[in-house]
Amino acid sequence: MSELPVVTGLTDPEAVDPARTGGKGANLARLTRAGLPVPAGFVVGTSAYRRFVREHGLDVPIGQEMSRLDDDPASVEAASQRLRQAFESAALPEWLREAVEAAYHALGAGPVAARSSATAEDLPQASFAGQQETVLDVAGAAELGAAVRRCWSSLWTTRAIAYRRRHGIGHEQVAVAVVVQRMVPAEVAGVLFTADPVTGRRDHVVVEAAAGLGEAVVSGRVTPDRWVVDARTRSVLTRPDRESAGLPTDLLDRVVGLGVRAAEAFGSPQDVEWAVADGRCWLLQSRPITSLFPLPPAAEGAGLRVYLPVTLAAQGFAEPMTPAGNAFLRTLAGGWVGYWLTGSRRNEHQAAPPWLPTVLGRLFVDITPLLQRPRLADRVISGMRMKDPTTSTALREWLERNADRLARPVGHTAVRRLTRWAPEALSLLAGLVTAIAAPRHHRRRVLSRTDAGLARLEREAARRSTPLTQAEFVDRALPAATLDLITDQLPAVYAEILARAGAEWLVRRWLGSSAGPEPVRRWLPHDPTLAMGAELARLARAHAVAGTEPSATGPDVQEFLRAYGHRAPDREIDLGLPRLAEDPAYAVELIRGYRRAGAGGDALARFEAGAAAARVTADELVAAVRRTRGRPHAIVLRALLHRYRELGGLRERPKFDMVRAIALGRRTLRRVGAALVADGRLDDADDVFFVDPVDLRAVLAGEQRDLRALAGANRHEFEREVGRRAVPRLLVSDGETVYGPAATHTAQRPGVLVGTAVSPGVHEGVVRVLDSPVGAELQPGEVLVAASTDPGWTPLFLLAGALVMEVGGVVSHGAVVAREYGLPAVAAVAGATSRLRTGQRVRVDGGDGTVTLLDPAEPAAQAIPMTPTGAHS
Structure with a gap:
């Protein structure tokens, strides 16, 4: 097999292949082919790097060094130094020297810039910004040869090795090309983002500029001037304070225009480096903006839309769900919303409702119709305050700034909705009366019906004899039946709530105490x-x-x-x-x-x-x-x-029984996975949970799709997203992401973390920070610190002395159970799992919502930023 060419021109058709020219080289070639102004140049291809490594036997020390790596930064640094020295001390072979010299002289033999271009660089999911090196003002063939080796060796910098490990990219999979271009003697240069990298808005262009070479801007050595421009109208929204900013209006407009064209060429928002010399604008580099949270699927003609993350706002966890889990919850949630809108218990959705999109494995809900109506918006914000005060505050702040951008509401009138709901309302009311009148009888009857319903579902699942009918049972029949089980229990739940509220109201009125009950x-x-x-x-x-x-x-x-x-x-x-x-x-x-x-x-x-x-x-x-009011009272x-005690705790039954149905769905779907393993279309039965039901049913119906590849890609995204900590509380269709309320300027007491008081009591103890209840080893009296909790964590509450959570409010699951256990608890402590450490002694006050650090050797850490930022080079 013949070797690929050592050198490829940026104008050559082959240059757009990142396997040959690396991410940076391929992107520059695409800009060139799109007719955008890119300095002339060539690429020393990845084949040259691989041949150089092979001929000098460098693959052996690379393998040895990477196999010995551990988490000690010193060991990574030492391995990096040894590998870089091996590259930069190796002689440049004749075949490489001749090819590079010829291309250099054909370019004009003047000053050039040599930029590393790795195959795992400038990707949509990982930009590798700043990981490899750029050498500027290279003059002469000998100096260019040294620059090529330096760029090659930069594949093994400490930061590049660590970045690949963090993103799960195998070291043996990468190679590096070197882009060589004529040097642009920039008078002014900088970077341009075709979407705002901080707010996420896709209709804003951000330009940063400084005099001289752009390297000073991207390396952070200078504070650049900054403009924010409306991408559609080109009007300047914000500009530098100083009058002497070095980018006139006409030049700014040209730079923005080039950036917008670059984004169009790639079909995604871009981070573009640019320079101006002799009045001409040049594009030096373009990469995807990887820090942007993806947009939900566009709703045609729907105007601006606002989405909430379902599981974060309602369940308190930021992690993604598997495709199978999202599909079931999406169908169930769609039926639940349909039930409240129409009074119908049956879910007729055969496809995902557009107002419940999935983004990066997380289910979002479009709440725009609620926000378009001020009274409903106020109710949403008020109701959410008890469940998730952080999201409630963020939503209120966003509406104060943007309510006028939402379209006018359309849809059915309240009277028509009430008319359709009347039969179900009467049924609910009858159940509520029965539950209040005969709570024990009603409780036993409802739970008996639930058990009988789940038994029928078990039998139905067992009767499904083919993988296709089993998959259809999980995807279509089971969610609707689960909704029936949940709604059948609502009268008992509401009766419990009413009995408790009534008793508390009477105690306050007759005894003047709210704490008595x-x-x-x-x-x-x-x-x-x-x-x-x-x-x-x-x-x-x-x-x-x-x-x-x-x-x-x-x-x-x-x-x-x-x-x-x-x-x-x-x-x-x-x-x-x-x-x-x-x-x-x-x-x-x-x-x-x-x-x-x-x-x-x-x-x-x-x-x-x-x-x-x-x-x-x-x-x-x-x-x-x-004694005080008499016998009738x-x-x-x-x-x-x-009645409250007879019904007490039934509010947990709908979820408990929903999870019973989910477990049935899981067992059924595993049967499908086992059949697919037997057919050789999956490697493991559990891979079936990482296949979207649409793809699964299509294959089971006879279509040809690579289930193994689909499951592998979905599992990879799931595992990557499990580590994402920053999930927007609000996601807007223009790309804006809101990660929390605006920072307040209220002075915080030193050594005190402030959250929401959710369960009264004071406890002093040692912190135990946990990201999972499995393997927790929580000791009696320790303060359990977690991002959030759900029923699987509850057994740990018997050991904990107090509970601290990053998310949640007064009615979140952890808060409710903590109160029932008499466990002091504080929720909505931003960054609690990062700001507190295991072994640290704290005082948790669940009455005023504070966590006080008692360990004098450990000062309070600073709050972690809620908005992700990007790096550039």
């Missing part, structure tokens, strides 16, 4: 999440008494899994994530942890004491009312408290 709200008897924790504590105590160790195959653990095995340690609403029944290690780990810490008996005692205290408190409140209060 607090113990009654704890250790609710019919909360399945609390029951799961109590069962784990009971098992721990039983093993401690018997002197035995729990085992995943033990009959007691197996019995626990029959009741709770459908749950997951984390993010259990994602159908694609494993259940406890698949891997009981987490449950066994908790039982052992309780036993080692001696907490099994204490935890169970807390349950028993809490339930007894609730009964005693209820009796005391009734007695106090009897006491009878009314007793009736409400009795």
Whole structure:
């Protein structure tokens, strides 16, 4: 096989291939072919790099050095120095020297710039900005040869090695070309972003400029002048304060025009380096702006749209979901919204509703119709304040600035909607009356219906004999049936809420106290999440008494899994994530942890004491009312408290049973995955959860699609996105991303982190920062610090002394359960998992929403920025 050409001109058709010319070279070639002004030049191709490495035997030390790498920065630095020295000390072979000299002389033999151009550079998902080197003002063939070797060696800088490791790019996969271009003696130069890299807005162009070479701007050695320009009208929105800024209006307009043309050539927003010499504008480099959060699919003619992240705002987690998990939740959420709009329980959606798009594995919901109506917008903001105060504040601030940009509302009138909803409203009302009148009977009947409904679904899934019908069951039949189960439980949930609210109102009115009923709200008897924790504590105590160790195959653990095995340690609403029944290690780990810490008996005692205290408190409140208000008032209060305790905890049942349905869907879909493995179309049965249901059904119906490649690509994106910490609280269709409220200028007390008070009480203890409940090793009394929590975390609450979360509000799951456990808790502490460290001693005040650092050796860390920024070179 013949070697590829050593040198390729930027005008050659082959130059647009990044495998030959690297990311930077390929992009410059595309700009050239698009007719944009690019300095003349050539590329020393990747084939030359690979041949040089092979002939000098450098692949051996590269392999050795990379195989020995660990997380110690010093070892990475040492490996980098050795590899760079090996490259730069190796002699330039004759075949390379002759080819480079000939191309250099054909270019005019004047001063040139040599820029590294790696194959894994300037990619949409990883720009590698600033990772490799550029050598400017290279004069002479000998100096150019040295510059080529220096660019090659820069593939092995410390920062480039670390960047590839962070993005999961194998070192053996990369090679580097060198772009050589005539030097532009710039009078003024800089960078241009065809979308605002800070706000994300795609209709804004940002230009930064300084006198001289652009290297000073991109390296950060000078503070450039900055303009923000409307991409459509070219009007200047913001400009430098100083009058002597070195970019006249006509030149600014030309630079913006070239940048917009570059973005059109690539079909995506670009980060462009430019320079001006003798009145002529040149483009020196163009790469995708990788820091931008992607746009949701465009809604034709819909005007400006505003989206909220569903799982972050409603469930408190920022991680993505698997394609299978998103598909199920999207269909269920679509049916839920349709139910509230029309009163119909059946979900007729056969495709993803456009107002529930998925972006980077996260489900977003279009709330524009609500924001277009001021009264509804106020209700949304107010209601969200209890669930997620951070998003509530960010939304309010955005509306104050942008409400006039939203289109006028259209759609059905409230009267027509109410008319369609009337039959379901009557059914709900009848159920509510029954639940209040006979709470125990209603509770038992509803839970019996739910169990019977899930049993019917189990039988239906078992009857589906082909992979296609099984996939259709999960994708279409199961979400609609799950919605029926949830809506059937709503009267009981609302009755519990009304009974509690009524009792609290009467206590405030008759006894003048709002804190009196607090113990009654704890250790609710019919909360399945609390029951799961109590069962784990009971098992721990039983093993401690018997002197035995729990085992995943033990009959007691197996019995626990029959009741709770459908749950997951984390993010259990994602159908694609494993259940406890698949891997009981987490449950066994908790039982052992309780036993080692001696907490099994204490935890169970807390349950028993809490339930007894609730009964005693209820009796005391009734007695106090009897003394001060008389027997009739006491009878009314007793009736409400009795109903509340009979229904107490049922608000957790809809999600608990929804997860039971999700577990059924997971088991069914794994059968499909196993069949595809047997057919050789997937490597692992669990890969089926990383295939979009549309693709899955198409293949099962006979279409030819590469499921293995689709699953691999989706899994790679999922694993990459799991590490993303910055997820916008608001995503606007013009690209604007809002990561949180505007920073306040209120002076913060030194050593105090401020959040939202969600569960009263004060606790001093040692911090334990966790990103998952699995393998937590939380010790009794430690302060649990997490980004968020869901039911899978709840067993840890029995050990924790207090809870601190980065997201959430008063009615978020962690807050509600913390109050029921009597656990002090603070939510919405920005950057808590980064600003606190394991082992640090703190005081958590769940009454005023503060976390005070008590460790004098550890000053309070600065708040992490909420908006991602990019780097340039």
